[in-house]
Amino acid sequence: MSTGRDILCQKLQVLLDRRRAEGRLYEPASPDEYEGTVDFGSNDTLSLSASGLLTEAFLHQLERHPHFTIGANSTRVFEGTRQYIVDIERDLAHFHNAEEALFCGSGYDANTAIWSAIPQPGDFIVFDELVHSSIREGMRLGRAKSIPFRHNDSLSLRQRLEELRDQNGEVAEGRRLVFIAIESIYSMDGDVAPLHEIVKVAYDTLPRGNYILSVDEAHSNGIIGPHGSGVVSLYGLENEFSIRLHTCGKALASAGAVVLCNSTIKEALINYGRNIIFTTAPSFTAVAAVRAAYEILATQEGHRRQNRLQKNIWYFYWTLTKHPQWGDIKARSILSLPTEKTWYTRPFKSPVVPIITKPKQANSLCKRLRRAGYWVNAVDHPTVPKGTGRIRLMIHADNTREEMDGVILLIMKWATEQYQPVEPAQVMAKL
Numbered sequence: 001m002s003t004g005r006d007i008l009c010q011k012l013q014v015l016l017d018r019r020r021a022e023g024r025l026y027e028p029a030s031p032d033e034y035e036g037t038v039d040f041g042s043n044d045t046l047s048l049s050a051s052g053l054l055t056e057a058f059l060h061q062l063e064r065h066p067h068f069t070i071g072a073n074s075t076r077v078f079e080g081t082r083q084y085i086v087d088i089e090r091d092l093a094h095f096h097n098a099e100e101a102l103f104c105g106s107g108y109d110a111n112t113a114i115w116s117a118i119p120q121p122g123d124f125i126v127f128d129e130l131v132h133s134s135i136r137e138g139m140r141l142g143r144a145k146s147i148p149f150r151h152n153d154s155l156s157l158r159q160r161l162e163e164l165r166d167q168n169g170e171v172a173e174g175r176r177l178v179f180i181a182i183e184s185i186y187s188m189d190g191d192v193a194p195l196h197e198i199v200k201v202a203y204d205t206l207p208r209g210n211y212i213l214s215v216d217e218a219h220s221n222g223i224i225g226p227h228g229s230g231v232v233s234l235y236g237l238e239n240e241f242s243i244r245l246h247t248c249g250k251a252l253a254s255a256g257a258v259v260l261c262n263s264t265i266k267e268a269l270i271n272y273g274r275n276i277i278f279t280t281a282p283s284f285t286a287v288a289a290v291r292a293a294y295e296i297l298a299t300q301e302g303h304r305r306q307n308r309l310q311k312n313i314w315y316f317y318w319t320l321t322k323h324p325q326w327g328d329i330k331a332r333s334i335l336s337l338p339t340e341k342t343w344y345t346r347p348f349k350s351p352v353v354p355i356i357t358k359p360k361q362a363n364s365l366c367k368r369l370r371r372a373g374y375w376v377n378a379v380d381h382p383t384v385p386k387g388t389g390r391i392r393l394m395i396h397a398d399n400t401r402e403e404m405d406g407v408i409l410l411i412m413k414w415a416t417e418q419y420q421p422v423e424p425a426q427v428m429a430k431l
Contacts, residue, residue, distance in 0.1 A: 047398035049253035057292035072281035080281030107247035115274030119144035190352030222251030239317030252293035346358035
C-alpha cells in the first residue's frame with residue numbers, strides 16, 4: 001500500500017472533479033467515436049492525411065531510400081545530426097527563403113527552446129496576450145522580463161514599447177534588446193496578425209533597431225504564401241523577422257517543426273536549448289513524412305488544394321453569416337464570431353473558425369454536432385480566456401459544400417432552440 005500515492009491521487013481527483021463539474025474536463029475521444037464522422041475538428045486542413053495523398057508520398061520517400069535506418073540514436077549535440085536532417089534543413093531554409101533552418105521534434109519543443117534560451121538577462125519580451133502556451137512556457141523558463149500587449153492591437157504594442165524605451169535607458173540607448181512575439185494566425189481565434197503594422201511600430205518606437213521580431217506560423221504553414229511558405233513570405237517580410245517557426249503537424253499532416261533564423265541563432269539553440277540538447281534527434285521516418293508533405297506543396301495538386309481550402313473557408317463564412325437567423329442569434333449573444341468583421345478583408349482566409357457560445361454551453365453544441373456525425377471540438381478556459389468557451393471548427397480542402405451546409409444548419413438549429421424567437425406581430429403589439 002502506498003500512502004503517498006493515495007494522498008497524491010486524492011488531491012488530483014479533487015482537481016479533476018472540479019474541472020468535470022465546470023464542464024472543462026478534457027476527455028480524449030476514442031477512434032471509434034470519430035471514425036466515419038465528417039471532419040471539422042482536425043488540423044489536417046489540406047486533407048493530405050485524410051485523402052491518402054500523404055501516405056502515398058511518404059511510401060515513395062521510403063522507396064527512394066531503401067537502406068534507411070530507424071532512429072537517430074543520439075542527440076543533435078552528439079552524433080544525432082544525420083544526413084537526412086542536414087538535407088531537410090538545407091531544403092526548408094531554401095523553401096522559406098531563410099539563411100538557416102533547425103528541425104525540431106515538435107513546435108512546442110521549438111518554441112520552448114527559443115524563448116527559454118535566446119533572450120538574455122536584461123532583455124525584454126513584449127508578446128501578444130494570446131500567444132501559444134509553448135511560447136509562454138519558454139518565457140517562464142527564460143531569463144528576460146515578459147510584458148503582454150492587447151491581442152492584435154498595434155496601438156497597445158506601441159504603448160508598451162514606448163514605456164520600455166522611456167523607462168529604461170539601456171533600451172533607449174540600444175544596449176538592451178526587445179523581443180516581439182506574435183503568431184501569424186492565432187490558433188483559437190483564427191484571426192491574422194497585422195504584420196506590416198507591427199513592423200512599422202517596432203521601427204518607429206525603437207529607432208536604434210534593438211528589437212527582434214519573431215513569428216509562429218504554425219497555422220499558416222502550408223496554406224498561405226508561395227507554395228504555402230507562410231504569411232511572412234507572402235508579404236516578402238523575411239528580413240524583418242529574425243526568428244520564424246513553422247510547424248509540420250497542421251496543414252502538412254505530419255510532425256515536427258522548423259526554426260528559421262541565421263547561423264548564430266541556430267548554433268545558440270543547439271548549445272543552449274534544453275529541449276534540443278536533452279532529447280533524441282528526429283528519426284528518418286518523421287523527416288521523410290515532412291519532406292513528402294513539402295514536396296506535395298510544390299506540385300499542382302498542392303496548389304489546387306490550397307485554392308480549394310480558401311474557397312471552402314469563404315463559402316462557410318458566407319453561408320453562416322448570411323443565414324436568415326444569424327443576426328437575431330448574434331444580437332441575443334447566443335453565438336458570436338470573433339472574425340466576422342475581418343474574414344473577408346484579407347487576401348487569404350484562416351481555416352480556424354471559432355464560434356463562441358454563452359458560458360458553459362460549448363459542450364452542449366459540440367455534443368449535438370457529434371451525435372449528428374460532424375466532428376468538432378469544444379474549447380474552454382484555460383485554453384481560452386474565461387467566458388469565451390467555443391466550438392472550434394477547422395475547414396478542410398476536402399470538405400464538401402453539402403457537409404458545410406449540414407453543419408451550419410445544425411448549428412443554427414441548436415442556437416434557435418436556446419430561445420423562443422419573437423414574432424414581428426408580437427413586437428408591434430408591445431409597441
